[in-house]
Every structure is written in structure tokens, then in C-alpha cells.
Amino acid sequence: MSEAPTAVDPRMTSGCAWIDGVYVPSAEARIPILDTGFVRSDLTYDVAAVWKGKFFRLDQHLDRVLAGAGKLRITSPLTKAEIRTQMHEVVRRSGLRDAYVEVVITRGVPAQGERDPRRWAPRIYVYAIPYVWIVRPELQEAGTAVVIARDTYRIPPTSVDPTIKNFHWGDLVRGLFEAYDRDAWLAIHTDGSGHVTEGAGFNVFALVDDVLVTPERGVLEGITRRTVLEIAAELGIPTRVGLVEVEELSAASEIFLTSTAGGVMPVATVDGRAVTADGMGPVTRRVRDTYWAWHEDPRFVDPVQYR
């Protein structure tokens, strides 16, 4: 840290990446094309948000990415403390106050002709870019339009473990295109058996008979999702984590999506049908406001030392 610059390098203001020990602007950051993180999507990753200069629940993101690597039998090249240091450092060097900070751990590049993945050296990449909004804040007030994907089911946990955060987005991207074709912006996927799972980068919550429900299985155990469950407990809103039938979305009085990339995002319509009169229901609003308030709560934050 002693050699760090005292002023922000102007090339870094759109993001800074740390790759192979070197800090570069994120837009110029490159990874080996032969990395099996690319040619097999054999990796796990995580994204933490920095909001007003403070990481939110960074510890939980670090624990999750290391747990994911362990489940994949990838040995992280860095310890938890070292990853934390690099995540802080890329933000500090970018000067970004609101940032999307990603760490990726891959199985690495095989030596020529070596097909046994147990013999490869894992790689790690860290980068910060400006905060990403799945739904822009100015559009959140009116709520977003979603569809239930009709013919693309979420990749089942019997094929790919969704609790290991991954880039297997083929189904999710297909859902996005289905949404566009049907005049909506996002798609919620089922498991093919009538149960709600998740969408492209977000978990799903619905208020059904005054209980906030969210799927238990076949989804990422999102940190925003967990935060919302804790907020609900603090606000005295009953919750249920379990199977959620697609029909429950029709019966719901409020629906929102959660993600580190956008927070708590109200849903205005599902398959063209209005969920709430005003786009954002009162419970969603309370949860959302508390979510952002917690981003300045010392219990959960980890300030970046910009200097």
C-alpha cells in the first residue's frame, strides 16, 4: 500500500482491475483466452457493492466466493484477507464512490496437452467498475415489466449448483430476449415444474397474503436476498423461504427483485398484468429504503481508504 498513488490516475476513473499483479484500467484489462474460466466457464465469482465510499457486507461476499471455490475444488490463489485487500485497492485506485467490485477465481490455464484439471494453477482477477443497475434508479419508482419465461427453464441444481455463483447464463440471456420480444425488460424463470426460481442476476420476492415469500431451492443464495430477509425480520414482516408456485406471483400484492446490482427493484407488471396500482407497493418501499439505509450502517459497512 505504501507505493500507492495519492491522486487517482485519470485512466482509472471508469474502473481499475488487478490482473497478474498489475493494476490497469478495467476497460483495458484482459485475461488469457486459454483460461478455462473462459473456454469452460470453470470458475466462481462474486460481486460486492461500494456505496458512498463503503463496501456493503464484503465479508459475506468473500466467504461465499471462497466457499464456491472450495466446492469446485479450486484452491484460491489468494487468502480471504488478500482478496479483501485487492478489492479495496482497485476501488481506491479508481476513486469510484459507487462501485461494482468483482472477484473471479478460475481453474486456470492448462499446460500444453495437460487435460487433468487437478494439475492446473488457479487464477484470480479483481476489478471495480461504476455501480451497475439492473434497473436504473429513475425507473425503479415506476416498477419494471417482467415476464415468466415460457420455454426456458433455469439450469437445474442437478446439473449446475446455483449456490456456486457462476457465469452459466445461457438460459438467463435467452430469458432476456424473450422479455424484449414480449415488451418487457426482465424474465423470471421457473424450474419447469411450476416453481419460481430466479432471473438474470436477481432473486425474486413476492408479498402473498402479507407474507414475503422467496424460493429456497434452485437459486443463488443472494446476499441482497439474505439482507432483505433480515430487514423483514427487523421490520416485523413475516417471511417464508420455500417452494414458490408461479400462481403465487399472480396472487401477489407486491413483487420485487433483489441484486447487488440494483438493490431492491419493484416489479410493476408480470406478463402484462399490473401487480400494484402504483408500480411500487408500500412493503417494497419500506424494504428498499431500509436496504439503502443499511449501506451507511456501521454494522454492515467497510469504508474504503481513498486518501
Place this chain on the structure above:
Amino acid sequence: MSEAPTAVDPRMTSGCAWIDGVYVPSAEARIPILDTGFVRSDLTYDVAAVWKGKFFRLDQHLDRVLAGAGKLRITSPLTKAEIRTQMHEVVRRSGLRDAYVEVVITRGVPAQGERDPRRWAPRIYVYAIPYVWIVRPELQEAGTAVVIARDTYRIPPTSVDPTIKNFHWGDLVRGLFEAYDRDAWLAIHTDGSGHVTEGAGFNVFALVDDVLVTPERGVLEGITRRTVLEIAAELGIPTRVGLVEVEELSAASEIFLTSTAGGVMPVATVDGRAVTADGMGPVTRRVRDTYWAWHEDPRFVDPVQYR
């Protein structure tokens, strides 16, 4: 082509890549970390083999990758003729006589804050490396040991279309580790309903009651698979493309795997049980020998102009 070197650059002899209009050694070739081909595995790719200085069925690989891009609604930055030229060029510059030549077409890098994938500029990468063997030729004679993956099912076509060649290998890599844990080298995945699908980079064939069977659905429509079906027709071996029950593998007198990375690869054991007495059965041997003979057959080849 006029500015091409007449001698091979020694840095290229382990492979040459073409990225952003520049030729570099494959080991040094890098792609943007922000490419959604990486951070969403939103891409299609293909691999053609060069054997003894000649591409094998290059046209079919080119047709498949462009069909895949079309299904993903990605507009290829290059035409079929242009991709062909670059695939030839990376091989020529590497000097490799036996090569694995890959083309990848990705959705590209989003402009900052732009989440609509329809607005991104697709990217294309081409590279050649030495020919890749899923099973090394010296080990093929004795046959390879495979397992039927017990708890990891192939990603279903209702989630990700396997006919669009993709890097969603989470299930396949999990299968490889299961194979290692069970003293084998490769895993065959079922669809979770008792039907054979495919494995990490290969299709599956079994000789059952003198009929060569291979799964129809939930698999890549491999060009080696198609070639084997044509070889069987030429050799007068009956074939069936349809549902293949896992039990049929137990009843099979021969089993082999097919891939552009290794050709026709005999299976010696499944779950520890011997398939054939000698590792490679007579039908497998005839098909394999014909497969390699076809690599020098003018009907199927496209010679590289090394000069």
C-alpha cells in the same frame, strides 16, 4: 495474405491467435475481462482439426458456428469466408501440421451502464494450438475407463440448447471429478431420466445387438458423430439415432466416444465393468481407422497453404 511471413515465427510454434486484427502467440492471447463471452459465457464456438496439414470438414464447422450465432441472435463480425481465411491463417503462421483450431463468437463488451445485449458489438477470436487429445493416441489402443455420472445430469435442452456449441461446462467438469474419484478418466452424463447424453467434449456410441446407437437429443450434433454415422453407412454397419437407455450401455459389446479432439476413442470399462475383452472392439477399430483415413480423403479436406 501478401504481407504474410514466408518463415514461421518461432514464438508461434505452440500456437497462433488472431485477436482484434493482430496475430499473437496463443499463450499470450488475451480477451477483455468485460467481454460477456466471459462474464456471461454468452457466446458460441467451434473447433476444427487440422491433420497432416489439412483441415477436416472445415465447411461444416463454419456452418455450425454461424448457425449457433444466429440462434443466439449474435451477428458474426466476420462472414463465413472471412472466418475460414483467419482459421487458415493462424495455422499457417503457427506452422502446426496437427492442430486444434478454434473460433469463438461472443456477444461483446457492453458500453458502460448499457445492459441491453442487443446494443453490444459482437466479437470474434480465432486461434490454433497443437492438436488436443481427450484420450492420448497411445492410450486409445487399451481403451479408456469411464463412469456414468451418478448425481450430475447434463444441462437439459430446455435450459441451454446443446446444438449451440457452448462453454457451459459446470456439469461436465463435475463429471470429470466424479470420474477421477472413481478411478476412471471420463464421465458420461444422463438426462436424469435414464437416458444417455454426452460427456466433456464428446458424443457417445454403443454397439448394441450389432446396431451402432447414439443419442439423438440433449447433445451436441457433433461433426465427428455425423462423420461416424456416414462411415457406418459406407461400411454397412446399421445405426440408430434415438433415445439410448443407460441399460443399453451395459448390454453393449462395444462403446466409443467421438470428438474433434481425439477422434474415435474406445471405452474399455464402464463403472469398472469391462466392455470388450481387448479394450477396442473390431467395429470400433474399423470406424476409427476409416475416420483417420478420411482425414486424407480429398472429399473432406482443405489443405493449409504453409509455403
